[in-house]
Amino acid sequence: MAGEMMTGNLAAAWGARLAGVDYIPAFPITPQTEIVEALAEWCDCGAMPARFVMMDSEHSMMTAAGAGAATGARVFTATSSQGLLHAFEVLYSVAGWRVPLVLVNVSRALAAPITLEPDHNDVLAARDAGFLQIHAETCQEVLDSILMAYRIAEDERVMLPVLVNLDGFYLSFTREPVIVPDPEKVAAFLPPFRPAHLGFKASAPHALGVAVLGGTPYTYFRHQMHLAAMNALQVHREAAADFERLFGRRYDVVEGYRLDDAEDVLVMSNAFATKGRAAVDAARAKGRRVGLLRLRVIRPWPAEAIVAALRGRRAVGVLDQNLAPGLGGILVQEIAATLYHDPERPKAICSFIGGLGGKNIHEGEFDAIVARMEQAGKAGRGEGPVLLYTEAEHREMAQLQVLASASRADR
Amino acid sequence: MRSIRFHGRGGQGAKTASRIVGTAAFLEGLTAQDSPLYGAERRGAPVSASTRIGREPIRERGLILQPDLIIIADESLIDDSSARVLDGLSERTAVFVNTALGSEQARDRFRIPGRVTALDLTDMTLRQFGKPVALSAPLGAVACRLLGLKAESLRAAVAGELADLGLPEAVIERNLALAASCYESVPLVPVEETAGAMPAPVPLWTPVYEPPTVGSARISASANSPLHETGGWRTFRPVLVPDKCNGCWLCFVYCPDGVISMTKDDLPLIDYDHCKGCQICVQECPTKALVAEREQEGAGTWRAK
Numbered sequence: 125m126a127g128e129m130m131t132g133n134l135a136a137a138w139g140a141r142l143a144g145v146d147y148i149p150a151f152p153i154t155p156q157t158e159i160v161e162a163l164a165e166w167c168d169c170g171a172m173p174a175r176f177v178m179m180d181s182e183h184s185m186m187t188a189a190g191a192g193a194a195t196g197a198r199v200f201t202a203t204s205s206q207g208l209l210h211a212f213e214v215l216y217s218v219a220g221w222r223v224p225l226v227l228v229n230v231s232r233a234l235a236a237p238i239t240l241e242p243d244h245n246d247v248l249a250a251r252d253a254g255f256l257q258i259h260a261e262t263c264q265e266v267l268d269s270i271l272m273a274y275r276i277a278e279d280e281r282v283m284l285p286v287l288v289n290l291d292g293f294y295l296s297f298t299r300e301p302v303i304v305p306d307p308e309k310v311a312a313f314l315p316p317f318r319p320a321h322l323g324f325k326a327s328a329p330h331a332l333g334v335a336v337l338g339g340t341p342y343t344y345f346r347h348q349m350h351l352a353a354m355n356a357l358q359v360h361r362e363a364a365a366d367f368e369r370l371f372g373r374r375y376d377v378v379e380g381y382r383l384d385d386a387e388d389v390l391v392m393s394n395a396f397a398t399k400g401r402a403a404v405d406a407a408r409a410k411g412r413r414v415g416l417l418r419l420r421v422i423r424p425w426p427a428e429a430i431v432a433a434l435r436g437r438r439a440v441g442v443l444d445q446n447l448a449p450g451l452g453g454i455l456v457q458e459i460a461a462t463l464y465h466d467p468e469r470p471k472a473i474c475s476f477i478g479g480l481g482g483k484n485i486h487e488g489e490f491d492a493i494v495a496r497m498e499q500a501g502k503a504g505r506g507e508g509p510v511l512l513y514t515e516a517e518h519r520e521m522a523q524l525q526v527l528a529s530a531s532r533a534d535r
Numbered sequence: 536m537r538s539i540r541f542h543g544r545g546g547q548g549a550k551t552a553s554r555i556v557g558t559a560a561f562l563e564g565l566t567a568q569d570s571p572l573y574g575a576e577r578r579g580a581p582v583s584a585s586t587r588i589g590r591e592p593i594r595e596r597g598l599i600l601q602p603d604l605i606i607i608a609d610e611s612l613i614d615d616s617s618a619r620v621l622d623g624l625s626e627r628t629a630v631f632v633n634t635a636l637g638s639e640q641a642r643d644r645f646r647i648p649g650r651v652t653a654l655d656l657t658d659m660t661l662r663q664f665g666k667p668v669a670l671s672a673p674l675g676a677v678a679c680r681l682l683g684l685k686a687e688s689l690r691a692a693v694a695g696e697l698a699d700l701g702l703p704e705a706v707i708e709r710n711l712a713l714a715a716s717c718y719e720s721v722p723l724v725p726v727e728e729t730a731g732a733m734p735a736p737v738p739l740w741t742p743v744y745e746p747p748t749v750g751s752a753r754i755s756a757s758a759n760s761p762l763h764e765t766g767g768w769r770t771f772r773p774v775l776v777p778d779k780c781n782g783c784w785l786c787f788v789y790c791p792d793g794v795i796s797m798t799k800d801d802l803p804l805i806d807y808d809h810c811k812g813c814q815i816c817v818q819e820c821p822t823k824a825l826v827a828e829r830e831q832e833g834a835g836t837w838r839a840k
């Protein structure tokens with residue numbers, strides 16, 4: 125394969141570099157740090173003409189990013205996990221200002237307890253902020269999605285910030301071949317940012333995001349954000365077509381794998397979808413008609429594409445790499461609601477929770493998923509949430525608890 | 536049901552007045568509901584509060600759009616379009632204005648189409664307390680009287696609400712006396728009951744996407760704090776008596792709006808375009824070198840540039 129070996133983090137930095145960003149307010153956090161380091165170095169040595177500023181926290185970082193974008197600059201920043209949550213308050217402001225910046229999130233499970241490996245409770249917590257969300261499966265897709273993200277964000281029909289998500293460790297520090305697109309072609313795909321309406325500047329005092337104090341203007345502006353996000357579906361289609369023409373790689377809002385004659389379909393997102401594909405191949409080898417649907421764009425919610433891909437299937441299994449305590453999986457709820465209005469909806473929807481905190485999903489677990497989907501499809505009744513957690517893992521856990529209790533201070 | 540909307544400036548007591556009326560009605564066995572509405576800026580900014588009283592369960596919430604009675608704590612609010620004091624006013628709405636003008640004069644001066652009654656509550660309060668304090672008891676008293684609530688209910692409500700605010704007994708006593716005299720002095724205009732008309736169904740409207748120039752919440756208030764003058768919020772202005780000032784800088788430290796600067800001779804200099812009249816400097820000054828004067832009568836009247 126052509127290209128060069130590159131981590132997902134470096135691919136993200138390359139995305140920002142090729143997009144020709146003007147301003148990068150930054151704050152490091154594991155496992156995102158490498159992105160910030162690469163950009164700092166490039167700005168320092170003159171490889172990138174952008175202004176790089178180290179901020180004191182993610183909260184200031186996001187504020188600076190929003191204000192910078194409101195001047196009409198092309199802005200890039202990145203964070204992860206607790207950092208995203210620290211910036212959370214500002215996410216809603218920035219989206220409400222309708223400034224088209226790009227924020228990369230390197231998914232990492234949220235404390236407590238602390239782990240550095242990923243699940244998606246961080247990024248999904250932000251799904252209603254007004255940011256669009258693209259979730260990448262490969263390092264190449266990380267880079268490409270950043271270019272597409274600017275193209276979509278800066279379109280007059282959209283003008284919303286975009287979050288590009290990649291999984292910590294499974295992509296952030298994983299090297300795989302990445303083709304760095306030709307800068308001239310990138311310039312053709314992503315023309316310079318010339319916003320018609322952004323012109324925030326120090327010399328002309330102007331209140332941004334002032335209080336409207338009243339539900340009527342609030343409703344109007346919030347609904348405009350919704351319409352803008354829905355417009356992004358069409359803009360994504362156009363951007364994807366241009367991207368394919370120039371670079372030969374195609375990205376849709378959802379991606380199907382061996383769906384054509386599939387009876388049962390596994391729905392996944394992000395880096396573990398690669399393992400999902402392998403599981404589909406394994407099940408196919410055993411004669412099972414299974415396929416995979418990967419959710420790539422989570423906001424706007426690609427309802428039509430999901431219905432089209434899942435219509436008439438026997439069973440659907442949604443693997444949520446997140447856990448909403450007191451509910452179960454997050455994405456399965458959105459999938460179920462989306463399918464409900466379709467008269468040819470699948471007979472059964474199963475919910476699986478796995479890969480929490482980066483926990484591996486073994487081949488055997490995928491086997492179990494396929495078997496349970498088949499069972500549910502035959503019975504015409506879904507199940508879940510089913511936790512992907514094995515007996516062997518539980519034995520390991522019990523040992524850890526013995527160790528922990530032996531070292532407890534209170535005994 | 537009857538609905539009463541109070542308008543005042545933050546700190547004048549409109550919110551507490553609305554609670555006094557709610558409590559008084561409640562004590563008489565009526566159903567009652569009261570709620571304030573205010574913005575980000577506090578003291579001096581336009582504030583409103585709504586009270587509903589009736590015999591039946593109250594099935595409304597929030598700001599009163601078509602009031603039966605409007606109580607205006609500060610006449611300067613009538614000219615302030617952001618305060619929207621006369622919104623929803625009709626011929627049958629009763630309006631009370633706290634002003635030195637008589638009822639007739641007030642109606643003409645402020646061009647109020649409804650039935651207007653007036654009383655100088657600020658003056659009565661100053662005579663009782665000798666300094667500018669909140670008007671909650673007088674405003675509540677006037678509203679109770681116009682609504683036909685009993686004097687004992689008013690008394691119990693004022694005592695209860697002011698005790699909740701932590702005011703000392705002696706101060707509450709003086710407020711009770713003040714409330715009683717306002718209750719007696721207000722010219723009576725009966726407040727009519729709202730007729731319960733069945734609302735017509737409203738056609739729904741879904742806005743279409745508009746370009747970001749229109750559809751983004753970039754309200755072009757092309758200003759910032761220095762450009763936005765708040766001098767009109769004042770009922771009382773702090774005035775310096777220079778020979779009493781010892782140059783301690785305390786007023787400078789305490790002014791919440793940062794509008795006091797110190798000269799090189801350590802004398803405070805007040806920016807009256809932005810002083811909102813909260814009187815914190817007056818209270819904090821250890822030598823009483825800052826005094827509060829009525830805006831219209833004393834040191835002069837502020838005019839926006």
Ligand code: SF4
Nearest residue numbers: 790810811813814816
């Ligand atoms: S100068 Fe005094 S009255 Fe004016 S805003 Fe400051 S503290 Fe309040």
Ligand code: SF4
Nearest residue numbers: 780781783784786820
């Ligand atoms: S607090 Fe009073 S004494 Fe102190 S500087 Fe201000 S005016 Fe003068």
